[in-house]
Amino acid sequence: MTSLYLALAILLAAVVLFVVAARQRRAAGLPGGRVVYTDTRGWGRVEKPLYDSELGLTGKPDYLIEKDGGLIPVEVKTGRTPEAPYDSHIFQVAAYCYLVEKSFGKRPTHGIIHYSSRDFAVDYTPELESALLDLLARIRMDESRAEVHRSHEQEHRCRRCGFREMCDERLT
Numbered sequence: 144m145t146s147l148y149l150a151l152a153i154l155l156a157a158v159v160l161f162v163v164a165a166r167q168r169r170a171a172g173l174p175g176g177r178v179v180y181t182d183t184r185g186w187g188r189v190e191k192p193l194y195d196s197e198l199g200l201t202g203k204p205d206y207l208i209e210k211d212g213g214l215i216p217v218e219v220k221t222g223r224t225p226e227a228p229y230d231s232h233i234f235q236v237a238a239y240c241y242l243v244e245k246s247f248g249k250r251p252t253h254g255i256i257h258y259s260s261r262d263f264a265v266d267y268t269p270e271l272e273s274a275l276l277d278l279l280a281r282i283r284m285d286e287s288r289a290e291v292h293r294s295h296e297q298e299h300r301c302r303r304c305g306f307r308e309m310c311d312e313r314l315t
């Protein structure tokens with residue numbers, strides 16, 4: 144009976160964690176990323192950076208996967224595998240999706256973030272594209288300022304941020 148209670152407690156904890164993580168992602172306005180299985184044999188290395196002159200944006204995904212006539216960028220991350228992709232990683236993959244569309248004329252349905260023990264698919268939705276364009280516009284504005292400070296009071300954003308180790312304005 145004790146082990147049944149334990150199993151139920153673990154199940155309940157897993158459900159609560161899932162709901163909390165999903166709520167946090169919705170609050171950030173970003174897609175969470177689906178866990179996917181990928182076969183690395185189909186991955187092709189990208190030799191040259193992709194470039195978009197309109198935005199002055201450049202970047203090189205680690206791999207491109209050709210699938211059903213489309214292209215999917217892959218970003219490889221080393222180190223700890225998070226429960227959900229960091230916002231900065233989601234934006235990085237979104238930028239690669241943008242660059243792939245501009246460079247090859249094919250809009251990726253999603254990008255993949257490959258962590259050491261799990262892969263996440265991030266859907267390249269019109270909402271994500273417009274969040275990316277907003278972010279780039281804000282970065283460009285901030286570049287012209289001498290000092291840039293944290294723009295929010297949301298601890299969960301700092302907890303999931305890929306820059307937290309080097310940021311001296313983090314909230315947690």
Ligand code: SF4
Pocket residue numbers: 293294300301302304305306307310311312313314
């Ligand atoms: S850790 Fe720093 S850069 Fe990251 S979200 Fe928090 S304040 Fe912003």
